[in-house]
Amino acid sequence: MTLEQYFQTVPKAAAAFSGGTDSAYLLWAAKEAGCDVRAYYVNTVFQPAFELEDARRLAQALEVPMTVIEADILSVPEAAANGPRRCYFCKRALFQLLWQRARADGYSLLLDGTNASDDGGDRPGMQALAELEVRSPLRECGLTKEEIRRRSREAGLFTWNKPAYACLATRVPTGTSLTAEMLERVEAAEAALFQLGLADFRVRLLGEAARLQIPEGQMKLVLSNRQAVLDALKPYFSSILLDLEPRPSSVLGGTTDG
Secondary structure, eight states, X not given: OOHXXXXXXXXXXXXXXXXXXXHHHHHHHHHHTTOEEEEEEEEOTTSOHHHHHHHHHHHHHHTOOEEEEEOOGGGSHHHHTTOTTHHHHHHHHHHHHHHXXXXXXXXXXXXXXXXXXXXXXXXXXXXXXXXXXXXXXXXXXXXXXXHXXXXXXXXXXXXXXXXXOOOGGGGSOTTSOOOHHHHHHHHHHHHHHHHTTOOXXXXXXXXXXXXXXXXXXXXXXXXXXXXXXXXXXXXXXSEEEEOSSOOOOTTTTOOOOO
8 A cells, every 4th residue: 555545545634743754754745645634743851952843844834733742751750760661651651642632633543653664673662652553654555764765855845864863862871760951961962063063963971971973974073173072062061972983874774773
């Protein structure tokens, strides 16, 4: 079944919308097919501010209504504890909120942007989606990340080459309890590096230090601007460490694991 055929059977749906490549294309495809679709963005301390800005920008461009749901994810003990199944407990809590709001708005079908490249064995959050009966049309129709990026570019979506940006909780070692303060530090540090022209990198916590993971093509930029990088990050961390193992690109078929 093609995505176009899928939406011929779905006249009305709510869509979980992150502002990323996959959910953006899903929203565009639903709109193009004439589906009565509403986007729902769940805002937590796990998401940086620019994700909400991107989501609003795209929803406005597509003329799709969007609802923002504020959620205190750190009030979910299993999510705040940051154990190996954090993603399951987080996803389950957030999609329960999303379902509640969507049903109140008259929607009986909830979609998300999981695609055919996502490995269910490595995604505990996908278990929560299955339990809550959330549908994933991109995955069901066999659309891979590469295909979604190609189609998004043809559709003129600015998200077509947006790097994958896993939630801020992935920057903290598993087993280290999460606080709003540490997540805000990571967000501020990554925002500072974006201002220096870097992209598709990660700032990971290592105690009170930061470990930078940089794509190979940007290593020269980091080293030639070493002092600027230090000045940008020193307000947030006691030490700045550079991982000499390049981070695989999340745009050209590389990692999407955060």
